[in-house]
């Protein structure tokens with residue numbers, strides 16, 4: 032049987048194999064790598080456009096650099112599929128983001144080639160600089176440290192903090208700025224405009240590089256020639272560019288802008304750069320979704336398209352009968368527009384998640400009152416605080432895990448000044464395939480300890496609307512947090528009339544005799560299903576939706592502890608410091624005694640997988656709740672029998 036010729040990609044199980052290729056073979060390798068990513072993501076899902084945009088850069092980096100000795104860090108990491116495939120994970124790549132499969136982001140524990148775990152943006156330069164300083168202190172002067180960071184990730188404060196330090200540290204650091212003019216949505220801000228200017232006035236750099244090459248051909252006589260070289264170039268720089276290059280102003284040697292899809296040019300440039308000491312920045316221009324027309328044309332949609340037909344470019348839509356409940360994010364997005372249409376003090380803020388949060392609806396309708404601030408959560412929070420001091424009603428929408436980035440601003444700028452900012456924390460709870468970096472499971476804990484912060488979670492879409500409506504009513508004098516999960520709610524007919532909710536009140540969902548469940552947010556629906564199924568087995572369980580974890584409904588808790596000996600709390604968040612802890616605190620303070628089980632996310636790192644798999648794994652899905660009810664009641668029966676026996 033004719034043996035099919037192995038493709039180049041099939042021959043590459045690590046970068047050592049890659050280095051065996053002739054340079055002239057690299058363009059073909061890139062074509063094969065791009066096709067492999069398209070094929071696999073079309074069938075298995077995952078982030079898409081970003082990895083297509085870095086195919087050539089990935090191949091060039093692993094061809095030139097001595098990975099894993101040289102440290103290579105991928106910022107955000109959603110663009111590292113090519114890196115994973117070339118570093119020994121080609122044959123497991125189909126398990127990407129799947130339960131017990133490889134992660135969708137670089138992970139140190141997954142591969143020696145993953146120098147640093149990423150997932151939240153803008154950490155790469157700091158991490159690479161840390162590694163570079165360690166190498167310098169250990170005398171590893173030949174070691175390279177490369178941070179690949181996008182133009183979106185470069186807008187974050189910590190990227191600038193790192194650049195500020197890098198420019199003052201004489202280390203072997205290469206920052207590669209992958210500039211595709213995109214974040215998830217269009218990139219925003221003055222830096223984006225500057226990079227465009229830099230790209231358009233590329234003359235300076237090309238000319239400087241040619242001058243540089245000519246001079247370096249002169250017989251180098253040590254420092255004298257280097258000094259001459261540097262003086263000549265700085266003279267040229269001031270002559271050619273009316274403004275100094277921003278990065279050079281911070282003392283990073285700037286190279287570029289370079290065509291980020293010209294793999295041979297990238298190889299040549301990286302080889303040249305790796306021999307130049309000190310911090311450097313290579314500015315490459317790429318196209319997000321490169322090589323797959325639909326992804327090049329609709330970059331935001333193809334950032335994360337889901338499954339698709341790679342031939343037709345048709346994205347698969349789940350076919351489910353009957354009316355479907357909306358995504359919570361869309362309920363937020365449409366409801367904030369409804370509220371803003373009747374309250375002109377309302378403004379909206381998102382740190383670079385315009386589409387993800389659905390604040391895009393408000394941007395479309397009232398752009399002058401909607402602010403996409405870039406990947407700048409810290410700035411978003413304090414911007415909101417500033418707006419609130421002037422009487423604006425601010426809906427600041429930040430994914431729960433990304434809010435971790437703005438925690439000090441929440442404490443210092445909002446809570447300590449008791450400013451009435453409304454924080455809508457989307458992706459509150461386990462998120463699924465994005466995994467540990469993106470699970471929004473600490474927000475209940477990290478906010479419950481803050482004085483004067485109202486913390487709420489809707490059980491469904493109608494409740495979300497009512498909480499949003501209540502929060503924006505005039506007279507709010509405290510910060511107000513509303514957290515809700517990724518994905519759909521439970522109400523196809525969700526556009527219910529706004530209704531004011533009394534802050535700090537829970538609500539009884541169903542009566543019960545044997546045991547009471549206290550839920551917070553969307554998991555109340557899992558508990559309701561469990562109660563209804565248990566009813567069929569003659570088990571009669573009460574359900575209360577707490578709705579607020581701060582201020583907690585003390586009246587309701589007194590009622591529950593006075594009528595039930597067994598309680599279960601359910602929340603989509605860590606069990607440390609969440610609703611369950613609040614209930615136990617109340618029980619102790621008021622000297623009640625009951626058998627309380629706390630269901631939620633256990634105190635360990637929860638990886639990636641379908642969100643239903645993770646709910647099951649953590650034990651707070653419908654079946655998990657049912658099992659705990661039965662076990663508790665069984666235990667109660669045994670205790671009752673023992674007590675009865677002893678009394679005879």
Ligand SMILES: Cc1ncc(C[n+]2csc(CCOP(=O)(O)OP(=O)(O)O)c2C)c(N)n1
Pocket residue numbers: 081084107109110150151152180181182183184185209211213214215319382383384406408433436
């Ligand atoms: C702290 C943080 N905020 C927001 C995000 C969500 N996010 C993931 S990728 C991305 C855009 C990144 O843009 P860029 O760095 O330019 O990479 P590109 O997708 O263009 O390759 C954003 C906002 C994140 N991962 N981390």
Ligand SMILES: CC(=O)[C@@H](O)[C@H](O)COP(=O)(O)O
Pocket residue numbers: 078107109150215335387458462465517
């Ligand atoms: C890479 C990244 O951080 C974002 O793309 C994130 O994965 C978006 O999450 P959602 O899909 O929940 O909007």
Ligand SMILES: [Mg+2]
Pocket residue numbers: 181182183184209210211212213214218
């Ligand atoms: Mg970008």
